[in-house]
Amino acid sequence: xxxxxxDIPFFDEEPAPRKPAGSPATAAGTPAAGxxxxxxxxxxxxxxxxxxxxxxxLNPEQRxxxxxxxGPVLVLAGAGTGKTRVLTTRIAHxxxxxxxxxSQILAVTxxxxxxxxxxxxxxxxxxxxxxxxxxxxxxxxxxxxLLRRHAELVGLSSDFTILDTDDVVRxxxxxxQAEGLDDKRxxxxxxxxxxxxxxxxxxxxxxxxxGDARAxxxxxxxxxxIAYQNRLKTLNACxxxxxxxxxxxMFKANPDVLKEYHQRFKYVLVDEYQDTNTAxxxxxxxxxxxxxxxxxxxxxVGDDDQSIYGWRGAExxxxxxxxxxxxxxxxxxxxxxxxxxxxxxxxxxxxxxHNEGRLGKTLFTDRVDPNxxxxxVHAAWDSEEEARAVGEEIEQLQRQQHPxxxxxxxxxxxxxxxxxxxxxxxxxxxxxxxxxxxxYERLEIRDAMAxxxxxxxxxxxxxxxxxxxxxxxxxxxxxxxxxxxxxxARDIPMLAAAADIIETDELKPKARKALFDVVTDFRRWQSLxxxxxxxxxxxxxxxxxxxxxxxxxxxxxxxxxRLENLKELIRSMEAFESMRGFLEHVxxxxxxxxxxxxxxxxxxxxxxxxxxxxxxxxxxxxxxxxFPHQRALDEGGRAGLxxxxxxxxxxxxxxxxxxxxxxxxxxxxxxxxxxxxxxxxLDELPSAHVEVAEAETSYGGYGRNPYGQSRFDKQEPFQNxxxxxxxxxxxxxxxxxxxxNWGTRSGHAVERIGYGESGPRAKTIEGELVAKSTTxxxxxxxxxxxxxxxxxxxxxxxxxxxxxxxxDFDRAGQKRVLDGFVEKAG
DNA sequence: CTAACCTGGATTTTT
DNA sequence: TCCAGGTTAG
Numbered sequence: 001x002x003x004x005x006x007d008i009p010f011f012d013e014e015p016a017p018r019k020p021a022g023s024p025a026t027a028a029g030t031p032a033a034g035x036x037x038x039x040x041x042x043x044x045x046x047x048x049x050x051x052x053x054x055x056x057x058l059n060p061e062q063r064x065x066x067x068x069x070x071g072p073v074l075v076l077a078g079a080g081t082g083k084t085r086v087l088t089t090r091i092a093h094x095x096x097x098x099x100x101x102x103s104q105i106l107a108v109t110x111x112x113x114x115x116x117x118x119x120x121x122x123x124x125x126x127x128x129x130x131x132x133x134x135x136x137x138x139x140x141x142x143x144x145x146l147l148r149r150h151a152e153l154v155g156l157s158s159d160f161t162i163l164d165t166d167d168v169v170r171x172x173x174x175x176x177q178a179e180g181l182d183d184k185r186x187x188x189x190x191x192x193x194x195x196x197x198x199x200x201x202x203x204x205x206x207x208x209x210x211g212d213a214r215a216x217x218x219x220x221x222x223x224x225x226i227a228y229q230n231r232l233k234t235l236n237a238c239x240x241x242x243x244x245x246x247x248x249x250m251f252k253a254n255p256d257v258l259k260e261y262h263q264r265f266k267y268v269l270v271d272e273y274q275d276t277n278t279a280x281x282x283x284x285x286x287x288x289x290x291x292x293x294x295x296x297x298x299x300x301v302g303d304d305d306q307s308i309y310g311w312r313g314a315e316x317x318x319x320x321x322x323x324x325x326x327x328x329x330x331x332x333x334x335x336x337x338x339x340x341x342x343x344x345x346x347x348x349x350x351x352x353x354h355n356e357g358r359l360g361k362t363l364f365t366d367r368v369d370p371n372x373x374x375x376x377v378h379a380a381w382d383s384e385e386e387a388r389a390v391g392e393e394i395e396q397l398q399r400q401q402h403p404x405x406x407x408x409x410x411x412x413x414x415x416x417x418x419x420x421x422x423x424x425x426x427x428x429x430x431x432x433x434x435x436x437x438x439x440y441e442r443l444e445i446r447d448a449m450a451x452x453x454x455x456x457x458x459x460x461x462x463x464x465x466x467x468x469x470x471x472x473x474x475x476x477x478x479x480x481x482x483x484x485x486x487x488x489a490r491d492i493p494m495l496a497a498a499a500d501i502i503e504t505d506e507l508k509p510k511a512r513k514a515l516f517d518v519v520t521d522f523r524r525w526q527s528l529x530x531x532x533x534x535x536x537x538x539x540x541x542x543x544x545x546x547x548x549x550x551x552x553x554x555x556x557x558x559x560x561x562r563l564e565n566l567k568e569l570i571r572s573m574e575a576f577e578s579m580r581g582f583l584e585h586v587x588x589x590x591x592x593x594x595x596x597x598x599x600x601x602x603x604x605x606x607x608x609x610x611x612x613x614x615x616x617x618x619x620x621x622x623x624x625x626x627f628p629h630q631r632a633l634d635e636g637g638r639a640g641l642x643x644x645x646x647x648x649x650x651x652x653x654x655x656x657x658x659x660x661x662x663x664x665x666x667x668x669x670x671x672x673x674x675x676x677x678x679x680x681x682l683d684e685l686p687s688a689h690v691e692v693a694e695a696e697t698s699y700g701g702y703g704r705n706p707y708g709q710s711r712f713d714k715q716e717p718f719q720n721x722x723x724x725x726x727x728x729x730x731x732x733x734x735x736x737x738x739x740x741n742w743g744t745r746s747g748h749a750v751e752r753i754g755y756g757e758s759g760p761r762a763k764t765i766e767g768e769l770v771a772k773s774t775t776x777x778x779x780x781x782x783x784x785x786x787x788x789x790x791x792x793x794x795x796x797x798x799x800x801x802x803x804x805x806x807x808d809f810d811r812a813g814q815k816r817v818l819d820g821f822v823e824k825a826g
Numbered sequence: 827c828t829a830a831c832c833t834g835g836a837t838t839t840t841t
Numbered sequence: 842t843c844c845a846g847g848t849t850a851g
Contacts, residue, residue: 111840140841164841184847240841275840312839413837435839472827588841607838629837647838670836671842 052096054089054125058082065299065332066090069099069267072326074319075301078363079348079653080339080613083301087271088118090299091133092125100266106287107136107269112589114271114611115141135265139280141588143243146250146261153254154246159457159580161237162587166446167462168192168239175227179220186217195225199241200313202248202279205229234491236459244279251286261287266297273302273322277313285325296326304359305352308607308647310639311632320359337363339613341372344659346689348652354684355642363653375652375659377682378693382666382673383416383621387423390618393660394429394601397616404430406615408602410651412627416620417603430600435608440586444551444562445569449586451541455525456580459493468494471550473514479507483515495522521545534579538570606651617655620662622648622679625669648681661685786825794825 055063065075065086077083091107094100109115115137122133135142144162151158163171172195173188194216198208205225213222232238238246251258268288270276276284288298300322307316323329337345345363352358380386394407409420417433424431439445447470450463457463469475486506487497501507502516521544528537542548548566551559576582602614621627628644636643652659663678781787785797787807795807 138841143841162841243841308838309840311837415836476827605838626837631837643838668842 054092054096058085058089059336061332061334061336062086062089065301065334066093068330068332069094069097070295070297072296072322072329073299074273074322074326074329074331075299075334076319076331076359076361077301077303077334078337078361079303079306079650080337081334081363082338083271083303083334084114084117084121086334087269087301088121088125091118091122091269094267095126102133103135104264104266105133105135105269106142106265106267107133107271108139108142108284109136109271110138110275112138112141114138118271138588139283140240140243143247143283144584144588146247147238147243150247150250150254150257153250153257155233156238156246157236159236161235161453161457161460162243162584163232163237163239163462164587165192165240166441167237168195170462170465171231171235172224172228175224175231176217179217179224179227181217181220191216191221191224194221195228195239196241197313198225199239199245200277200279202245202282204245235461236457237462241279244283248279248283248286258286262290268298270298270300271302273300274304274307274316274319275302275309275314276318278315279313281315281318288326298326303361305355305361305646306610306650308610308643308650310636310643320357333361335361335363337365339656340365340653341657342368343372343374343689344652344655344657347375347659347685348649350686350689351652351681351684352645352649355645357642373658374689374691375655375661375685376691376693377622377685378660378662379678380662380664382664383419383668384423386620386662386664387419390420390620390660390662391423391427391429393618395427398429402615404599404601405596407618408604408609408612408614408616408654409618409620410604410606410609410654412606412621412629412647414605416626420603420620424601430598431603432594432598432600434594434602434604439565439568442562442565444565447547448538448542448566448569449583451545451547452538452579453583454495454522455529455537455541456583458495458522458526461487461494464494464498467545467547468498468518471546473518474510475514475518479511479515482506495519499523529579534576534582535570535573537579538573542566542570606647609654610650613654613656615656616658616660617651618660618662619648619651620664621667622661622663622682623667623676624679625674625676626667627679628681645681645684648679781824 055066058066059082062082062085065073066089069090075083075086077086087107091105094105095102107118109118119133119136122136134145137145147154147156147160148158151160169188169192172192173183176183176186176188176191194212198212205222208222208225213219213225215221217224232242251261265287268284270284284298288296290296300319302319304316304319307314307319310316323331340348340363342365345365349362378389380389390409394404397407398404409417411417411420414436417436421431421433423429440449447467450460450466453460453463454467465480468480483494483497483501486501487494490497490500492500498515499519502512502519505512507515525537525541525544528540532540548563551563551566554562573579573582576585627648628641632640632644634640652661661682663676663682665675666673667676668674781797781800783797783799787795787797798808
């Protein structure tokens with residue numbers, strides 16, 4: 001990739017030597033004052049004069065957004081208008097023109113993925129200078145960085161622990177119980193969410209609304225919040241909200257420190273500004289605002305039409321009032337779309353126009369191709385048929401050489417995924433589920449991490465309690481409660497308490513011995529921390545603690561997978577310098593990599609699809625109650641509906657060339673079959689860009705009016721065997737087995753399931769199989785055979801039709817599967 | 827300490 | 842309906 005930087009001098013070093021740790025670096029000098037050579041500056045000026053390459057590919061609006069470096073800028077970037085490109089090029093431009101050093105740019109994103117991508121792209125533009133951009137990251141990771149430098153100012157020490165949601169809930173539960181409250185009546189989870197909500201709004205315990213405070217635990221809400229914060233302080237820990245709030249407190253209380261950062265950050269950039277919550281907004285204003293007369297070089301990029309996180313505290317208002325907050329702001333709209341066909345844009349644009357209170361953008365494209373299809377709306381009888389039909393559509397595209405990687409199924413709610421997964425397993429179509437439970441959230445990983453945490457931070461009581469009796473050491477509730485009381489009474493961490501208490505005779509000999517072993521183990525590991533390679537130490541910890549053995553002795557089906565995950569955990573540590581470094585990474589970056597070498601259909605929620613694009617997008621489940629979701633309507637009213645509509649807009653605009661929308665007439669919700677109405681959003685699509693699919697072929701039975709089927713029409717589809725009451729019952733009977741292999745449903749495991757470990761499993765295309773079966777080729781199986789299926793386990797063949805086997809699985813009940821997916825059990 | 831049993835909840839999710 | 846999480850019985 002060519003760029004304009006090949007011949008531009010690029011500086012990634014700060015002119016002044018690093019300040020010793022502990023004292024925050026004061027503002028670096030400007031580049032001009034920083035001893036940068038005259039020749040270099042001249043070259044930079046020369047290159048600026050002849051408009052460097054990196055600017056030449058931009059359209060006028062993009063270019064304006066890149067080049068308007070001084071003063072506040074709001075870039076309203078519609079879907080697919082080159083938002084990331086503008087951001088990265090803008091940074092490159094600031095650097096290339098010598099306006100600032102990399103370390104003087106504060107660039108904030110929401111997700112680690114976005115941050116990574118930006119680093120990568122800037123790296124491409126400027127050639128490997130990314131290391132020099134220490135302040136490019138998520139709100140939270142930058143928050144951590146600030147906090148580690150100034151922890152004392154908010155009453156923490158700089159090696160504080162970051163708690164994730166799970167830890168927080170456990171902690172809150174303890175607090176609720178300690179207050180003598182019934183933790184069933186007042187669920188910790190709910191209170192954790194309340195605290196999170198308050199923190200999103202930037203509220204200290206003293207500031208929360210009286211009503212909120214009363215709403216929980218007989219009016220003890222505020223009290224509990226205070227108790228929680230105190231407990232965090234004792235533990236030397238932060239939750240995610242604190243990573244934003246502590247810096248805010250710190251800056252407010254220490255204007256001199258804030259001033260240092262004002263001098264440091266010459267340019268501030270924010271991605272996805274429509275998703276900022278109040279706390280982030282406060283944080284940003286503190287850092288970006290300048291005294292009157294000093295230019296505020298802040299650039300926020302966002303799209304009000306893609307604001308879909310209102311439910312977790314995002315304030316679209318932030319983007320709507322940008323001009324008020326930063327007077328003299330220049331607002332630049334990017335409306336030229338480089339992603340989608342005119343039909344897709346037309347459909348999306350018409351839909352989103354139904355929202356009020358938008359800043360108002362209309363995407364357009366020059367790319368007009370008569371071959372481009374309209375957005376297609378399909379109807380199906382129920383979700384099973386929906387999945388089947390989507391599967392067929394995908395296979396058809398696959399036959400036309402379209403890679404599966406270019407296709408995605410975007411659902412409103414994750415329960416919808418299951419039906420697609422089931423279907424794709426049957427078809428042998430590779431798929432990958434994006435989102436869902438993450439690698440680092442798995443039980444075994446969290447346990448292992450707790451060991452590591454406790455070694456690095458002996459005061460981490462949550463980690464201690466998690467693993468003190470895992471594997472089982474005979475340290476039951478009684479012992480732990482004893483220990484807990486002992487620690488509380490002396491105000492010392494539990495591990496330290498354990499070390500003390502084994503010197504006394506407070507415990508029974510058995511427990512005392514067990515605890516003694518634990519304490520000795522941790523002492524030994526701590527002593528090894530500095531001088532042993534961290535991956536080696538990690539392995540040693542897991543082995544010596546008996547944790548590995550615990551899973552080796554476990555005969556359950558998941559155990560081997562868990563051991564594999566532990567190995568993977570150790571492997572992923574290799575990339576880090578130390579165990580501490582690794583822990584920090586994990587607490588902030590909870591995502592696992594997906595295998596991009598695999599050609600697979602992506603299945604994900606609409607929320608996790610934001611920012612992505614695919615040639616072909618399938619949008620199932622457009623029914624009232626599901627999409628727009630009933631709860632969004634009930635709880636959010638009109639605003640809720642509009643957010644749902646934006647979600648629909650996000651969905652459609654993910655598509656580059658093909659967009660298929662589906663709705664079903666019947667859906668099972670909480671186990672009950674309900675007949676459903678097509679989504680109101682379907683009526684909001686323009687007929688000029690949308691067509692309604694004619695009757696679906698093979699499983700057919702639809703009239704030509706899917707919107708208004710008569711009762712008679714609805715009966716038709718039942719004629720295929722999959723819809724017979726018997727098959728339905730068989731489906732209903734599927735009991736336990738279904739999730740077993742799916743317990744580890746993300747990244748690796750799922751990807752493995754779709755296509756099997758035993759090499760490239762037959763990628764079955766139904767058409768071929770049907771053809772095969774009509775030649776009445778004798779099946780390699782016969783009725784009664786004992787067979788094994790990757791997902792369903794062992795079973796006996798009940799009947800055979802061509803290549804379709806009906807099998808009574810031991811655990812999964814009766815299923816129909818294609819013979820390519822079973823082996824003779826051996 | 828495990829397994830059977832019961833209960834409640836069932837959008838969206840990052841950090 | 843179907844899961845997770847907790848409780849209880851053995």
